[in-house]
Amino acid sequence: MSNTTDNRGLIMHWAFDEGTGASTLESVSKSINNIQYVFNQAEFTEPSTPPWRHGVKGSGLLFDGYSSYIAHCVHREERNGEPEYLSALSIGVWVAPRTHEWGHEGKLAAIVNRHNRDSRQGYLLGMFRHGSWSFQVGLEGGEWKEIWSPDGYELPKNEWSYVSAVFNGHEGEIKLYLNGREIASEALPRDSRITEAVGTDLFIAKNNHSSKLARVFSLHMFSGIIDELKIYSRVLSAEEVATSYQEVLDLEHGGVHPQLQYDDIKLDRTLLLTDRHRPQYHVSPPAHWMNEPHAPIYFEGQYHLFYQHNPQGPYFHHIHWGHWVSEDMVHWRDLPIALAPEKDQLAPDGIWSGSATYDADSLPVLFFTAGNDSASPNQSVALARSTYSEDKDIDLVRWVKHPEPLIVQKNGMGVFGDFRDPFVWKDEDGWYALVGSGSGIEGEGGAALAFVSEDMLNWTYKGSFYQADIRKFPYLGPIWELPVLLPLGTDKQGDYKHLLLVSPVGAGADVEVFYWIGQLDKDNLSFKPDQEEPQLIDVGDFHFTGPSGMVDPVTGRKIIFTIAQGDRTSELEYQSGWAHNGGLPISVYLREDGRLGIEPIEELQSLRDKKRLSLRDKSLSEANSLLKDVQGDMLEIQLELEPGSAKQLGIKIRRSPDGEEETLLYYDINESMLFADRTKTTLHSGEKCKGVQGGKLELSGENLKLHIYLDRSMVETYANGLKSLTTRVYPSRKDALGLELWGDGEPLVKSMEIWNMHSIW
Missing domain, CATH: 2.115.10.20 (Glycosyl hydrolase domain; family 43)
Structure with missing residues (x-):
C-alpha cells in the first residue's frame, strides 16, 4: 500500500489551513472563497470573522449551523446551455458534527453539494437525522440515486470522522466509506453519468436548495468543523481511500484516530459578551435558541x-x-x-x-x-x-x-394529543406527577392531570388535579402547560397551603404564569383553591413565562425559574445569534396577609460591584440632580417613593440625554396599576418593543417600593414584594443609559440605592 495520497484528478481542495479570517483558498483553481458568516458585519456586537479551530491537519473551519457557509463558483463552459456529465466522482472530507439536524422535508444538511433534485442533477453529500448520512446524485436520463449509511455507521457528534463517497459510472457502482473502510455499496447501470447541475454554485455547509423557516432561517446547514475537503474527477480505489485516512493518522496523530477536544467545538458565548442587548447576569445558553x-x-x-x-x-x-x-x-x-x-x-x-x-x-x-x-x-x-x-x-x-x-396518554386522559410537561415530586409515600393537558370535555378548558406511583416506573391515573371554569376565565385557554406545585406552609388559621402554577395556551389563552393558593388533597390527589380567580405573579406581557420550581433543600425556600421572552423579529434574532434567556430566580412565600410574596433571591447581592448612589429623603429635583452622573445598562436599583401630591410616580430608565429614547416604569395610584411605558423605548425601525404593559398592584396606602434589575435588554421590576413586571428594551442609541425619577406631582424620594452589576460569565 502506498503511504502517500495520489492527487491525480483532484479538481477541488480546501485545506482550511488559514486559521483566521473570512476567506479560504480552493487550492486547485487558486480561487479565494468568502466565508459567509453573520458576524462578519455585526449590528449589535463586535464584528468577528468565522471561528477557526484545530483541524486534523493544521486548522479547520467551524460552521455555526445557521449562518456560515461557502459558495464556490464552478467555472466551466456549458455548451449551448447543456449540462456537463461526470463519469467518475470521489469526495473525501473530515467532519466533526456538533449537532444532528431534524431533517425537515427529507432534506440533507449538506457537507458539500452542487445539486438540483427537482431536475435530477448534480450531487449532494450530507447528514440527516440522528447522524445518518447519504451521498445522492442525479443521473443522465433523469434518475435520482441515493446511498445511505447503514445502521451503526452514523456520524457521532463532537468527534472526527473521515467521510468518503465514490461514484464509478463506468463500472456501475456507488460506495460510502467511513474512516477508510467501505460501509455501503449500491449498483448502478454500467456507464452511468452524473448530470451536473446547470447554473448552480458548489456550496459547503449549506444545502443549495434548503427550506426556509420563518422566511429567515435556512435549514439543512452543517453545524461543526470541516477540514481537508477534496473532490476528484476519478474513482478512488478502496486502497486509496484507506491511504488518505491513514496518512492523516500517521503524519499528524501518531497513528491513532484524531481526538477532538470538546472546548474546540462547543458553542462559545465569548462573542456575545459584547452584544449590547444580551443580558450578562441572567442565565442564558452560550448562543442560539x-x-x-x-x-x-x-x-x-x-x-x-x-x-x-x-x-x-x-x-x-x-x-x-x-x-x-x-x-x-x-x-x-x-x-x-x-x-x-x-x-x-x-x-x-x-x-x-x-x-x-x-x-x-x-x-x-x-x-x-x-x-x-x-x-x-x-x-x-x-x-x-x-x-x-x-x-x-x-x-x-x-x-x-x-x-x-x-x-x-390514553383516551379519557385529558385532551388527546396534548399531554406534556410532567412535574414530579417525591415524599415518604411515593412519587406524584402533574401533566399539562385539557379537561378532555368540549368547552371545559385546560387542566393539570394527576398520577401516582409507588416505584417511580409504574404510574396510576388519578384524574384531574385541578381545572378552572373557562366560562368565567376564558383567558385560561383550552390547554395548560408547565404545571408546578410548591408547598407554601401553614397560614394564620393553621391550614397548610400549596401554590399551583400553570401556563395557558391555545385559542383565547393569555400566555402568562397564573397561580392559585390552596390546599392539596393528597388522598384524592386534587387541589382546592382558596379563591377561584387566578392571579398573576408578573404583570408584564409575555416576558415572564415557562415556570418551573423547586424547594431549595439548603434553605427551604420555594424557588421559581422562568424564561424571559425576548421581543424581537426573526430577522433580528438571526442577526444577533441568540434568542431569549432565563429570568432571575425568585423566592415565593406565604405572607402574613395570605397573599403570595415574591422576592429576588438574596444571593443576587453577590453580583453587586461599586455602589453608584445612596440617598435618603430628597425631593424629586434634588434626587435627579444626583442621578445625572449615574448611567449604565447593568444596574441594580432599590427605590422607595412617598407619593405626596403625585398620582403617578416612578422612574425613567435606559434614557438618552435628550429623552429621545427612554422607558418609564411607574405606578398609578388611582388605578392601583404598575406600568412599563415603552412608547419611547427605541428608534430602531426593526425592533418590536413598544406600547404600555402593566397590571394590578394593590398597595393599600404603602409607599411605592421598587427593586429594579437592569441587564442590557432585560428589565425586571419587583414592587413591594407583591408583583413583578418583566419587560424588554432594545434602545437604538448607545447613550440611552441614563436614569430620571418622575412624578406628576411632588413625590418624596425616601431612599434610593444603585449598584453596578457584574457579569456572571
Missing part, C-alpha cells in the same frame, strides 16, 4: 438547571435539553447538552419540557416529554437517570434514558 428553563434540582452541593434548546441556531426547532450548574443559583456554568433526540422509539423528534426529582436512592432523575411523531399521541412522559452511581461526576454530565415511556 432557548425557551423555558426547567427541572431545577440540588445535588452534592450544586444546583442544576436545564433548558429547552436548539443548538443548531437561534430559532425554535428540534429541541434538546441544555444544562447549567451553579453553587448559588446566580453564577452558572455551561455544561454539555444533557438530553438529545436519538435514533430510538422513545424521543426521536424532540426532548420537551419536564422536571427533576430523586429516585429511591436519592439520586437525581429527569422526567421529560418525549417527542415521537411516529406515535399517537406523539407526546409521552419519559425518564432519564444520571450516571453518577458509576462515574461519581457531580456535574451530572451524562444521562441515560429509560428505554420505554412511563406514562402514555
Whole structure:
C-alpha cells in the first residue's frame, strides 16, 4: 500500500489551513472563497470573522449551523446551455458534527453539494437525522440515486470522522466509506453519468436548495468543523481511500484516530459578551435558541438547571435539553447538552419540557416529554437517570434514558394529543406527577392531570388535579402547560397551603404564569383553591413565562425559574445569534396577609460591584440632580417613593440625554396599576418593543417600593414584594443609559440605592 495520497484528478481542495479570517483558498483553481458568516458585519456586537479551530491537519473551519457557509463558483463552459456529465466522482472530507439536524422535508444538511433534485442533477453529500448520512446524485436520463449509511455507521457528534463517497459510472457502482473502510455499496447501470447541475454554485455547509423557516432561517446547514475537503474527477480505489485516512493518522496523530477536544467545538458565548442587548447576569445558553428553563434540582452541593434548546441556531426547532450548574443559583456554568433526540422509539423528534426529582436512592432523575411523531399521541412522559452511581461526576454530565415511556396518554386522559410537561415530586409515600393537558370535555378548558406511583416506573391515573371554569376565565385557554406545585406552609388559621402554577395556551389563552393558593388533597390527589380567580405573579406581557420550581433543600425556600421572552423579529434574532434567556430566580412565600410574596433571591447581592448612589429623603429635583452622573445598562436599583401630591410616580430608565429614547416604569395610584411605558423605548425601525404593559398592584396606602434589575435588554421590576413586571428594551442609541425619577406631582424620594452589576460569565 502506498503511504502517500495520489492527487491525480483532484479538481477541488480546501485545506482550511488559514486559521483566521473570512476567506479560504480552493487550492486547485487558486480561487479565494468568502466565508459567509453573520458576524462578519455585526449590528449589535463586535464584528468577528468565522471561528477557526484545530483541524486534523493544521486548522479547520467551524460552521455555526445557521449562518456560515461557502459558495464556490464552478467555472466551466456549458455548451449551448447543456449540462456537463461526470463519469467518475470521489469526495473525501473530515467532519466533526456538533449537532444532528431534524431533517425537515427529507432534506440533507449538506457537507458539500452542487445539486438540483427537482431536475435530477448534480450531487449532494450530507447528514440527516440522528447522524445518518447519504451521498445522492442525479443521473443522465433523469434518475435520482441515493446511498445511505447503514445502521451503526452514523456520524457521532463532537468527534472526527473521515467521510468518503465514490461514484464509478463506468463500472456501475456507488460506495460510502467511513474512516477508510467501505460501509455501503449500491449498483448502478454500467456507464452511468452524473448530470451536473446547470447554473448552480458548489456550496459547503449549506444545502443549495434548503427550506426556509420563518422566511429567515435556512435549514439543512452543517453545524461543526470541516477540514481537508477534496473532490476528484476519478474513482478512488478502496486502497486509496484507506491511504488518505491513514496518512492523516500517521503524519499528524501518531497513528491513532484524531481526538477532538470538546472546548474546540462547543458553542462559545465569548462573542456575545459584547452584544449590547444580551443580558450578562441572567442565565442564558452560550448562543442560539432557548425557551423555558426547567427541572431545577440540588445535588452534592450544586444546583442544576436545564433548558429547552436548539443548538443548531437561534430559532425554535428540534429541541434538546441544555444544562447549567451553579453553587448559588446566580453564577452558572455551561455544561454539555444533557438530553438529545436519538435514533430510538422513545424521543426521536424532540426532548420537551419536564422536571427533576430523586429516585429511591436519592439520586437525581429527569422526567421529560418525549417527542415521537411516529406515535399517537406523539407526546409521552419519559425518564432519564444520571450516571453518577458509576462515574461519581457531580456535574451530572451524562444521562441515560429509560428505554420505554412511563406514562402514555390514553383516551379519557385529558385532551388527546396534548399531554406534556410532567412535574414530579417525591415524599415518604411515593412519587406524584402533574401533566399539562385539557379537561378532555368540549368547552371545559385546560387542566393539570394527576398520577401516582409507588416505584417511580409504574404510574396510576388519578384524574384531574385541578381545572378552572373557562366560562368565567376564558383567558385560561383550552390547554395548560408547565404545571408546578410548591408547598407554601401553614397560614394564620393553621391550614397548610400549596401554590399551583400553570401556563395557558391555545385559542383565547393569555400566555402568562397564573397561580392559585390552596390546599392539596393528597388522598384524592386534587387541589382546592382558596379563591377561584387566578392571579398573576408578573404583570408584564409575555416576558415572564415557562415556570418551573423547586424547594431549595439548603434553605427551604420555594424557588421559581422562568424564561424571559425576548421581543424581537426573526430577522433580528438571526442577526444577533441568540434568542431569549432565563429570568432571575425568585423566592415565593406565604405572607402574613395570605397573599403570595415574591422576592429576588438574596444571593443576587453577590453580583453587586461599586455602589453608584445612596440617598435618603430628597425631593424629586434634588434626587435627579444626583442621578445625572449615574448611567449604565447593568444596574441594580432599590427605590422607595412617598407619593405626596403625585398620582403617578416612578422612574425613567435606559434614557438618552435628550429623552429621545427612554422607558418609564411607574405606578398609578388611582388605578392601583404598575406600568412599563415603552412608547419611547427605541428608534430602531426593526425592533418590536413598544406600547404600555402593566397590571394590578394593590398597595393599600404603602409607599411605592421598587427593586429594579437592569441587564442590557432585560428589565425586571419587583414592587413591594407583591408583583413583578418583566419587560424588554432594545434602545437604538448607545447613550440611552441614563436614569430620571418622575412624578406628576411632588413625590418624596425616601431612599434610593444603585449598584453596578457584574457579569456572571
